[in-house]
Amino acid sequence: MDMNQYLSMFIDESNDHLQSLNESMMGLEANPDDLSIVQVIFRSAHTLKGMAATMGFEDLASLTHQMENVLDLVRNNKLRMQDFIFDTLFKSIDALESMVEDIMGGGDGKADVSAIVTSLQAIVRGEIPNAGGTVAEVSKPVAKASDAPVFLDEFQFSVLEQSMQEGHNVIYVEVTIRKDCQLKAVRAYMVFDLLERSGEVIKSFPSVQDIEQEKFDQSFSLYYITQKGASEIQAMILNLSEIEKVTSVGLDQESLRQLGQDSVAATAEVLTTAPVISSVSDSSAGSSNMSAAREEGGKAAPAKTGGAPSRTIRVDIERLDVLMNLFSELLIDRVRLEQLASEVQNGDLTETVEHMSRVSGDLQNIVMKLRMVPVDTVFNRFPRMVRDLAKSLDKKIDLVVTGAETELDRTVIDEIGDPLVHLLRNAVDHGIESVSDRIAAGKPEMGTINLRAFHSGNHVFIEIEEDGAGIDSQKVLKSAVKKGVITQEQAATMNDEEAHQMLFAAGFSTAEVISDVSGRGVGLDVVKSKISSLGGNVTIYSTLGKGTNFSVQLPLTLSIIAAMLIRLGSEKYAIPLSSIVETGIVKKAQIRTIHGNKMLEFRNKNIPLLSLSRIFSVPDYDESDEEETEIVVVRKGERLVAMAVQDFIGQNEIVIKNLGKYLPDIQGISGATILGDGQVALIIDPNAFIK
Missing domain, CATH: 1.20.120.160 (HPT domain)
Incomplete structure (x- = not known):
């Protein structure tokens, strides 16, 4: 097969x-x-x-x-x-x-x-x-095998007799395993496996199940059908290690008939004095039966009948990618149809387009859910990794995982594993101190690493936070100068946040000794480039002596989102709907200037007001000339910011398109989309503005 x-x-x-x-x-x-x-x-x-x-x-x-x-x-x-x-x-x-x-x-x-x-x-x-x-010392009782001979039932006897008539050899084989063999069942498995390659085992004693569970002393016997001779079979088995003795006897018609008579005569006595011997179905499968499921307590489980069919199938991710691309094109055409129907004002056309929109909306939800996978599929391999690392570094570490049910696009899930491995290894090796250092610092000897995932707007955040020593900015800058990453003059002007970013420089490492865990300067630069290629970014928050937090921001999906379309002069932009708290209108008199920054009172707190037209240098719009301004309030975690816009076009499903490798990273823009009229609208990244 x-x-x-x-x-x-x-x-x-x-x-x-x-x-x-x-x-x-x-x-x-x-x-x-x-x-x-x-x-x-x-x-x-x-x-x-x-x-x-x-x-x-x-x-x-x-x-x-x-x-x-x-x-x-x-x-x-x-x-x-x-x-x-x-x-x-x-x-x-x-x-x-x-x-x-x-x-x-x-x-x-x-x-x-x-x-x-x-x-x-x-x-x-x-x-x-x-x-x-x-x-x-561990006590292990040795099971004893019965000295009873191998009796054949009528069916097994007829199989042997017919095989002999067809020209096959019928051989009785008895195998004795050495007394110092520790894994008798494995040796027996190897004998059965060897024999099954050249013939078929018809009957064994003890049964295959008993042999697999080592419920025999040192020997077992069997009847075997093959084209090979008895001496050849004996030599083959003796070639296996830890086999003490092999008896191999070829049977002829006369000895087989005598055996049949002996079996019939002894059957009644055997049935009254010993357990029922397994039928041919228990042992004729040979080596394949040696891998059959072993039931709890040695009891056979009842056969399942009419079981429920499997409710899941495995689908190649490339097929889902093709499906998503086709649906993206369908979505662009749907938006175009909706626009045309509103211009034509035909009742039947409008009704048909609305029905198509509802159906395609349901289809979109299904396609999206097909691609969404819980981050648990990545997280579940980390507890074992942290356990092994902590043991090798002689540290005590408790890994606390939260938000493992948070879902991400399958494409992102497949790529995010390695960066998270680097960040966790970094936290274990560099972040958490040794037991003696923690005790000296007045901390519990057990260090804690929090691995958490959560949604925020149209993004998923994965944070790795530990209560270790924190990052020494001066040590980082000295190491960066020493390795030629920056000059002494540049180091003198850097603040703590900029110093932390040095950790992502290629070839940079603060480890004084290269170990099998870290110190080669390869890791965080790879993390940065991989996360950037996924349309995300990574930020470091650290307090010396208290710990460090690596926050990884990732797009929820790489394909379709719900967005609010806005207009700034002749340009159109899209803001992810999941990031928007609310929209509104503010009067010019409500806007305050605090330390040179425009602020707005929103629900009893002051939040920044940003001018998108100035940030993106929109030539034909300036909201400062207007008495009333439309705003969009967006959120990241607990932080809020208001963005000034000219007009709201409306909500829409948009297909995210990559800006491509020819355009540099533009702050505040996460991609672009094609609208129903063929225009391109840039997608605003609210998280970038809040930062």
């Missing part, structure tokens, strides 16, 4: 399970005695093992199986979770992630995980180093 058609599904589902493993392990580390979390981890690992075995990625399946052995001891209260076990399991998950990444890149998913396997085997043996450096 061609497995390539299932590869993308395998990769997607493997990544989901790996993410679930990481999250559940973090939860278990916080609550080591919660066995319900262990069950979740076990199920994810088991499903991943089954998928990997089915796809033929044996290294991945084998490592996951050894993780299962450890988890099985934990969930059966035979082993308590300790730091060494947590670290080993986290390393195992990292190795699994690297294998899946290799498969994504076209590789075969192989990796050298011998050190991790050795640690997992040591845990299973009970050799766990504890805090005192001694070895903790």
